[in-house]
Each structure stands twice: as structure tokens, then as C-alpha cells.
Amino acid sequence: MGGDHAPRAPIAGALLALAELPAQHHIQLIGRSAPVTAELDALLSDEFAAYAPHRSRISIVDAPDVIEMTDKPTVALRGKQQSSMVIGLRRVVEGLADGFISAGNTGAQMAASTVLLKLHPGLTRPAIGTIFPTARQPVLMLDAGANVDCSAEELVQFARIGDVYARHLLGRTSPAVGLLSIGEEAEKGNAVVKEAHQLLRKADLNFIGNIEGRDIPNGECEGSPLDVIVCDGFVGNVLLKFYESVAPMLIGMVARSAGLDADTVTRSLKHLDVDEYGGAPLLGVRGVSIISHGSSSPRALKNAIRMAVTASESGMNEEIGRRLSAAASHTA
Amino acid sequence: MGGDHAPRAPIAGALLALAELPAQHHIQLIGRSAPVTAELDALLSDEFAAYAPHRSRISIVDAPDVIEMTDKPTVALRGKQQSSMVIGLRRVVEGLADGFISAGNTGAQMAASTVLLKLHPGLTRPAIGTIFPTARQPVLMLDAGANVDCSAEELVQFARIGDVYARHLLGRTSPAVGLLSIGEEAEKGNAVVKEAHQLLRKADLNFIGNIEGRDIPNGECEGSPLDVIVCDGFVGNVLLKFYESVAPMLIGMVARSAGLDADTVTRSLKHLDVDEYGGAPLLGVRGVSIISHGSSSPRALKNAIRMAVTASESGMNEEIGRRLSAAASHTA
Numbered sequence: 001m002g003g004d005h006a007p008r009a010p011i012a013g014a015l016l017a018l019a020e021l022p023a024q025h026h027i028q029l030i031g032r033s034a035p036v037t038a039e040l041d042a043l044l045s046d047e048f049a050a051y052a053p054h055r056s057r058i059s060i061v062d063a064p065d066v067i068e069m070t071d072k073p074t075v076a077l078r079g080k081q082q083s084s085m086v087i088g089l090r091r092v093v094e095g096l097a098d099g100f101i102s103a104g105n106t107g108a109q110m111a112a113s114t115v116l117l118k119l120h121p122g123l124t125r126p127a128i129g130t131i132f133p134t135a136r137q138p139v140l141m142l143d144a145g146a147n148v149d150c151s152a153e154e155l156v157q158f159a160r161i162g163d164v165y166a167r168h169l170l171g172r173t174s175p176a177v178g179l180l181s182i183g184e185e186a187e188k189g190n191a192v193v194k195e196a197h198q199l200l201r202k203a204d205l206n207f208i209g210n211i212e213g214r215d216i217p218n219g220e221c222e223g224s225p226l227d228v229i230v231c232d233g234f235v236g237n238v239l240l241k242f243y244e245s246v247a248p249m250l251i252g253m254v255a256r257s258a259g260l261d262a263d264t265v266t267r268s269l270k271h272l273d274v275d276e277y278g279g280a281p282l283l284g285v286r287g288v289s290i291i292s293h294g295s296s297s298p299r300a301l302k303n304a305i306r307m308a309v310t311a312s313e314s315g316m317n318e319e320i321g322r323r324l325s326a327a328a329s330h331t332a
Numbered sequence: 333m334g335g336d337h338a339p340r341a342p343i344a345g346a347l348l349a350l351a352e353l354p355a356q357h358h359i360q361l362i363g364r365s366a367p368v369t370a371e372l373d374a375l376l377s378d379e380f381a382a383y384a385p386h387r388s389r390i391s392i393v394d395a396p397d398v399i400e401m402t403d404k405p406t407v408a409l410r411g412k413q414q415s416s417m418v419i420g421l422r423r424v425v426e427g428l429a430d431g432f433i434s435a436g437n438t439g440a441q442m443a444a445s446t447v448l449l450k451l452h453p454g455l456t457r458p459a460i461g462t463i464f465p466t467a468r469q470p471v472l473m474l475d476a477g478a479n480v481d482c483s484a485e486e487l488v489q490f491a492r493i494g495d496v497y498a499r500h501l502l503g504r505t506s507p508a509v510g511l512l513s514i515g516e517e518a519e520k521g522n523a524v525v526k527e528a529h530q531l532l533r534k535a536d537l538n539f540i541g542n543i544e545g546r547d548i549p550n551g552e553c554e555g556s557p558l559d560v561i562v563c564d565g566f567v568g569n570v571l572l573k574f575y576e577s578v579a580p581m582l583i584g585m586v587a588r589s590a591g592l593d594a595d596t597v598t599r600s601l602k603h604l605d606v607d608e609y610g611g612a613p614l615l616g617v618r619g620v621s622i623i624s625h626g627s628s629s630p631r632a633l634k635n636a637i638r639m640a641v642t643a644s645e646s647g648m649n650e651e652i653g654r655r656l657s658a659a660a661s662h663t664a
Contacts, residue, residue: 135581145514148522182477182569190480190566213573217581234522235567237514241545242571247582249467249549254586257600268589 001031001066001084002104003294007039010103013301015043018054020302021309026057028097030084033062063087069294073107077115085109089116092287099288099308101279103296109289110146110282117287120321122328126284127158128233128291129165130240131277134219134226140166141180141216141229144280145237152195155179155230156203160323161283162228163205168314169281169307175227178211180235186210192232200230203327213239278303281311286321288312333363333398333416334436335626339371342435345633347375350386352634353641358389360429362416365394395419401626405439409447417441421448424619431620431640433611435628441621442478442614449619452653454660458616459490460565460623461497462572463609466551466558472498473548473561476612477569484527487511487562488535492655493615494560495537500646501613501639507559510543512567518542524564532562535659545571610635613643618653620644 003009007029014027029036037060044052065080077086085104089112091097102109114126127143142158142165143150150158159177166175179197181189186197188210200207208221215221216229216239231239248266255262278300279290288311292304311317335341339361346359361368369392376384397412409418417436421444423429434441446458459475474490474497475482482490491509498507511529513521518529520542532539540553547553548561548571563571580598587594610632611622620643624636643649 135585148514180570182480182566182573190564193566213570213575214577216574217578231570232522234514234525235570238512238545238563238567239570239574241514242548242574243545243578245546246549246575246578250579250582251586253467253601254583254590254597258586258590258592258597260590265586265590269585 001063002069002102003292003296004103005296006103007031007036008043009296009298010101010301011036011040012043012048012298013296013305014058015048015051015054016298016302017305018057019051020306023057025309026059027305028059028061028088028091030061030063030088030091032064032066033060036060061087061091067105067108069105071105071108073105073111076105076108077112085112086116089113089287089289092289093117098312099290101290101292101301101304101308103292103294103301106291109291113282113285113287113289117285117289119284120286120317120324122324123157123284124154126282127161128236128280129162129283130236130280132216132219132229132240132243133276134217136219136225137227138170138277139216139219139226139229140170141231141236141240142283143231143233143236144240145233146282147233148237149234150192150232152192152199155192155196155232156199156327157284157324159200159203159205159207159228159230160327161320162230164316164320164323165281165283166227168316168319169310170227172227174206176208176221176225177205177228177230178208178215178221178226180213180229180231181210182212184210184212196230275300276303277307278305279307281307283320286317288317333395334401334434335624335628336435337628338435339363339368340375341628341630342433342633343368343372344375344380344630345628345637346390347380347383347386348630348634349637350389351383352638355389357641358391359637360391360393360420360423362393362395362420362423364396364398365392368392393419393423399437399440401437403437403440405437405443408437408440409444417444418448421445421619421621424621425449430644431622433622433624433633433636433640435624435626435633438623441623445614445617445619445621449617449621451616452618452649452656454656455489455616456486458614459493460568460612461494461615462568462612464548464551464561464572464575465608466549468551468557469559470502470609471548471551471558471561472502473563473568473572474615475563475565475568476572477565478614479565480569481566482524482564484524484531487524487528487564488531488659489616489656491532491535491537491539491560491562492659493652494562496648496652496655497613497615498559500648500651501642502559504559506538508540508553508557509537509560509562510540510547510553510558512545512561512563513542514544516542516544528562607632607635609639610637611639613639615652618649620649
């Protein structure tokens, strides 16, 4: 029920995903069963008629409550126990689902995931990992907004989590982890970043040192590819929203000045396709919870579903748990 | 002597500026007099021959020491008292110059400006104001890197300084001041930003509330134009360097995909012309000190010189001093 184009976009995304995924995968559509069933039937009898063979791989789970985008997360969770958010995540906890994807209220998804899936020991909050398209390979940045006042230890935890993510979901061997700062030298940065730099040098990670804002769009630092960018959720959120807004602004300007159609130009830039990943995994929780943009297209949601499958099958979350407890026992 | 293209770019910039400025303006070129004189003569006998009538408006002040880009600021200041940085700023203090412009070592310029020009009462450090091109009007962001761990009170000082700058140098009446955060609501942000929000609501400013990363490229927040963005120097520096790097990356991608020449496209985008302002004023010091990029072109340095003239003639620094002491006595 969540997102700007619900229930149509999630249902269409599910159909697209089933067509790509092996036959053993099934999708549960969680929401008010009447409108969900009606929309599914409408799609299958029209635009998605070719997807009818996949209908048997879909089940509909009724969730009468709907969390609105404007609902306060904690209030929504307490008052709307029969929402798709709560019911869906409960199914993950109960082993009835391997992952949960939503384009709904992000705050509510974070809160519900934390409460229901629970965090790996040693974490105080989950982190949002987001993929930045770059001139080179896509780069994972975390945290993108879940943690605004971070300690140096939390930044190190983000680095460990990001390392596992980059291996499991991006296929990077020995991911290069950079700490976002305002200069390359170890003594550059704010107090927390300077302390984190020292801790990261001693951590069992491929830590390449500080990186700067200019390195992100290039996806590299001094010629070496970058895989993971570590920053607090305040900086990460500002940067993410800036990037999401500056790209269409610049592309629109260039297109207009060259007499081209901005949408055509955008589609031609595969590098910058924000639908390619479709979602940001909530990292640090003991289960798969993928946060998609409220404005997600069916294709973006299809890719978010594929991300959930990969995350589940790769055992990423279990590995994150192992890495965090190994680090904790090492430093204890 | 500072910058990647010294002494050629600063001298060429000075000639370009003199041709545009009224006859009463003079420029002092401060550096090693032999190479500076040789370069000036070379330019005037060749590419800049048409500028020969302005030669009489230029004087050369010998500064035998040269601060390198890699020099530590404080070490450079102590050890290189005969550098162009120290001699130039001393001339401002002594009333022999109305402003100082450099494309040299930024850290040294900040330190020398703070020590020699001194700060307005109540400030602990100067701030760097930088102009962001947007889809609408240019927007001032401060601090862009001078202050990494800021208090809420310092953010409010940046807002006051930015308000004066936007009036005097950008010609805005009642500048709209936004506080960079991760959500529009007053309760969104890190601890310092949340406290600053409350202080700014009570300040004598046109405070429009929190803005988000996405509002910057558009130069507006909810449809209203934005004039000043307040943030700490860590976030500001990351954003500035990100913007400086993402714009050519995206423009290059679009140009390639459309079979256009990236340089031609960039030149056609007047909105995004980084040379248009040419420098970032160091704000909060009692005198005009303009920081230019090391890579500045002659045209960028010409515009930095014009900025210094406007800053000096508008009495911006005196007004910043008045506003800060009025606020201090109001809250005392």
C-alpha cells in the first residue's frame, strides 16, 4: 500500500520480478486484499497479460491498516498493527518470508524493522546503505540518513557493514573503504571523523583513508576505484538528496542548451539509472528489509525485489552479524 | 606567486580587471619582482598588447618569500614574513590596499587573514562563503570549510554574516536564509542543527527554516527563492567539492551520449560558470580577503578582483561587524 504509485507499481514490479526470477521464488503482496486483488487482475487482463503464467507464484496477504506517508513512525507502529509494514516484517521474523520490500513510509519501515527484526549485537541503530552511480562503478555510501549524530565507533561499524555489503551484493573482492572528510590527510576532518580515521587504520578492512566530496562522482580516489563511502547520516542524507536533485537539473540544462529531450538523454545514461538498484537495504537488522523510494517505478521495485533475493541468498545479514561480533570480541 | 598558473594568471586577471574598472582603481602585484615584471612585460608585448594603457595603474611590490601549496599554514606564516600573502595583507591593515586576492595556499591565507586583519568581536574563526550556481539565482553557502566542528551559535553567526553578504554583494533585499538539514521539520537534524534552528527562529533574519540537499540545485525551497545556506564547514566542504566534481562528470556524460563537445556545452551553460564569481570571500575578518581556486583562470581572477572592489566599496565588512555586535548586545 506504500509509495506514490501504490498498489499499481509494487504489483507491476512483482510481476516483472517473477518473470526474471527462477520458478522457486514466490511473492506475497501484503495490503488491503480487495484493491490489491483488483489491481492485480486489471494488470493481468491488460498491460501484463503475458505475465499470467506467474499468477500462481503470487499470494495476497490481507493487511487492513495503512500507514500514511505523513504518519509518525512510532505512532503508526503502535496504532496500526495490521498494516502491511508490520505484517510483512512479522512474516520475515516467523520465517514465512525471506525478505521485505516497501516503498512506503521510510521512518516507519526503519522503526518496524528495528523493533521486529532486531539489530545485530553491538549496534544501536540500523544504517541505510545507498548506491551512488559514478563515472566508474557504483559505490555504496552509508549511512544515508538513519544516524545523524554518530560516534567514531559507529562509523567503523558502518565500514564493516559496508565491506560485507560490497562483497555480497556488489561482488567486490576486498572492497576499498573510504572515509568521507574534507582533506586526504589523517588530521583533516571533524573530531569524530579524525577519531574514526585512526580506528579504521587498525581495523581488518581495506581502508584507503580519507576521501573528499570530489572523489564521489568519479568513483575513485587518486586513480583507485572506490567501493564503500563511510559518513554519518546527516552528511550522507544531504549528499544523497543533493545528488538526486542535481543530476536532473544539470542534465535538463545540458539537454535544453543542446536542443535535446531531457528524458531521452536521461534514459541514455545507463550509468545514472537510479532504477537500476531500486532500493536501499536497511543494514544492521537481522533480516532483509529493502527501502524503496516513494516514487519508485515498477522497474525500480523489480530491482528492489531482486536485491532482496540476492541479500537473502548470499547470507549477507548473517555475515554482517559474524563480522560485528568478531570485531567486538577482538577489541574487548 | 600563488596558484597553479602563477604568475601569469593573476597578472592577466589584473589587466582584464583594470580594463573594466573605473580609472581610479589601481592594482598592486605582490610577488618576486623579477619574474612578475618579466611576465607583465611579456603579456603586454604580446597577447595583452591592447592593455598597455593600463600599465600605469599597476605597481609591483617585491615579496621574495614564496608560500608553497604544500606548506603548513602556521609554519609558512612564521617562516615566510616576506611572502606575498603576508606583505599583501599587511598592506590592507596599513591602509595601503583596500582588499587582497590570492589563488595561493588557502590555509595560509585563512591563517594570515585571521592574524593580520583580525576577526570581528565575538567570532572565533572566519567563515568561507561560496557561491553555488543553481537553476535559479546563485546562492551563498557558508561555511565552506573553515569551521568543521561548529556550535549552534556559530551557525547563527554564519547566518548573520551571510545575510549581509547577500545584501551587499548579491544585491538581495531581505535575503532568505535556510538551515541545511535532513528534513523540513524543526525537529529534523543533528543536535547542533536542531539547536541552531531554534536560535534562528528568534534572530532578526528572514529565516525560512530547514532546507534539504535537494533544494540547493534548484535554488529554492518550496517554490521560494533561496539566498543563503547555512551549514558547518564539514558538510559545506564536502558538498562544494562534490558539486565541483559532479557537474563536469554529468555534463561530460551527457555530451558524450549526445555526440557533443563537453567544453562547448559547459561554456554554453552560463548558469554554471564557476569563473563568474572567481573567488570566495573570507567572511568575519576585518578587511577584504578573497580566496581564489588554485586553478583559477585569468577571467576568474578578474572577477575575484571585481568582487574585492565591490566588497570594499559596499562596506560589507563594517556592516558585518555592526550586525554581530548588535546581536551580541541584544542577547547579552
